[in-house]
Amino acid sequence: MKIVIADDHAIVRSGFSMILNYQEDMEVIALAADGIEAYQMVSKHQPDVLLLDLSMPPGESGLIATGKIKEDFPETRILILTMHDDEEYLFHVLKNGASGYMLKNAPDEELLLAIRTIHNGGTYIHPKMATSLVREFISKDAGDKHSDPFELLSKREVEVLPLIAKGYGNKEIAQKLYISVKTVEAHKAKIMEKLQLKSRPEIVEYALKKKLLNF
Known part of the structure; x- marks a missing residue:
């Protein structure tokens, strides 16, 4: 599968690239430093999967880029990578079209599992955040009308x-x-x-x- 990595830290981009390129079924074809560049790389390369950092100051954030990219390139699956275990971020990016959400401190095996899961059409949520998602659905099912x-x-x-x-x-x-x-x-x-x-x-x-x- 073809993969684009978008993160504002060069060392993070390099580290993820080494991990993914070592896999027989993965190839990193482009790198980006913010949301705008991520959009450009997706437009140019039409990747299967985009690894997108949530916060990339001072450039455009993944929070904003997710919706734009998903709207224009629906075939590209987006996996959000972040240090934020905040449920508000989780809900917002999922509603904007992200297929997965995981924390950067997760082990390499989990990253690979997440990429393969969303590439095969599934959704991957970091286990720590999955509880928040279930709680949100239960709240809605119970008739909670207090939307944000x-x-x-x-x-x-x-x-x-x-x-x-x-x-x-x-x-x-x-x-x-x-x-x-x-x-x-x-x-x-x-x-x-x-x-x-x-x-x-x-x-x-x-x-x-x-x-x-x-x-």
Whole structure:
């Protein structure tokens, strides 16, 4: 199977490449340092599997890249690699199309199992996180209606939110995302409406709570 690895640490990319290229059924065909480069490599090589780091500052994060890549290249299976054992990250990337979620401190054998599982059409969740997923399904089955408003945000709004919280003005955000100032203003209004926030300080507080300032 053809594999692309996206991680902001060169030593991690090299380490994973050595492990995977040693396998008879795996070949690492490209490397990327952030979500934007990951998208480019997937577009160019059409890999079977993408190993995607969740947090890749200062570039585009895996959280944002997952949805974009899955939407444009649905045949590529995405395995999220992260140090975050946070269920909010797990739910968000799975809803955006990831096929697997595992922690970086897992043993090599588990990484290989996860890759082969998702390549064969399955889903792989790190055992430590699987309990959270089961708990979420049980909660929904019991009629829990308290959904997280963050799930209402579009992919672009998820990009705009941390930039607002970091203090960028509308013009700066527009330049970074290659959109118009008017579009940024519209996204900002929608974000505040969906999250029921009334000021920039509240946006900052929300972003801190959601750990979005790392992205």
